[in-house]
Amino acid sequence: MKNNEALEQFITHMQTINRHLRSKVFDQQPDSLTRVQWLLLRHLNRNGTRTIGQLAVHLDVRPSTMSQMIDRLEKSKLVYRESSQPDARVKNVALTEEGKDLIKRTEALWMEALNDSFDQFTKQEQSELISYMERLTVQLNKNMRN
Amino acid sequence: MKNNEALEQFITHMQTINRHLRSKVFDQQPDSLTRVQWLLLRHLNRNGTRTIGQLAVHLDVRPSTMSQMIDRLEKSKLVYRESSQPDARVKNVALTEEGKDLIKRTEALWMEALNDSFDQFTKQEQSELISYMERLTVQLNKNMRN
């Protein structure tokens, strides 16, 4: 198998799996959130309060984009902004109780479906897979710095 | 490592790596294409002519969305539609020469950057990683059918 072919297969699988991660069909939950909003809320739920800038970096969008996304989520009462210290320019974003409830309600089915597939691997296989991906992540992030 | 934690790490890495796959920063090419347009064009370049419906399934969007995306790419003279047989309703989409040129010009750097990271693995590791992802893909697609 030539290298280009291996890489191409990898890319294809990556894109396929990621579509599952993003798919609203996947979790089969009827709600009014967009895919991106859902992912953003989940990220906040898992990782806690984040600044606008951090969230923008995380999703690889401009801070202005993130600010406007947070506007809409604030309007929906799913997140709130609060000022931060020691830098008064920074705004932290956190989930409201309503936001937390929503994620909890909708995440379980999503996780379960992913787990159904992930569970086919042994513990060792899981570790190995994660190790590969971590190595890739590290290297890709390095390349981004160059 | 608890199962939920392993899965969470996997998800995080997946999302990080995929952001690289999608990032226009990643390929550092100045052009007027959006990320989604670029991915779509590349898909056509690699896989040849596809129907609107097929493309919609591939990107997990509605056919109407895809039709309008193709409208814009047709307007830019990067793709063209042509009727298909034996079903007269079906429209095939193919790259123009201009579209092909553009992808060729922009893809090399993108592939090279990915390869820089992928190359850290031995051939055996690559095969193993791809095998894991294939197993995941198959299982996830099965779950979608249920």
Place this chain on the structure above:
DNA sequence: TAGTATTATATAGCGTTACTAAATAGGCTG
């Protein structure tokens, strides 16, 4: 074969995403 149901795509409308440009306020440095 006629009528009905289903399917592939197109079109329009609307909210969201994502970018750029510009602005404001805060922080840092010489």
Place this chain on the structure above:
DNA sequence: CAGCCTATTTAGTAACGCTATATAATACTA
């Protein structure tokens, strides 16, 4: 303190993505 940089906001615009609807083509059934 002035100038420069930074974090976020606001506005404008094109693209994305959905729903609703329409049209034409195909498939199915009595």
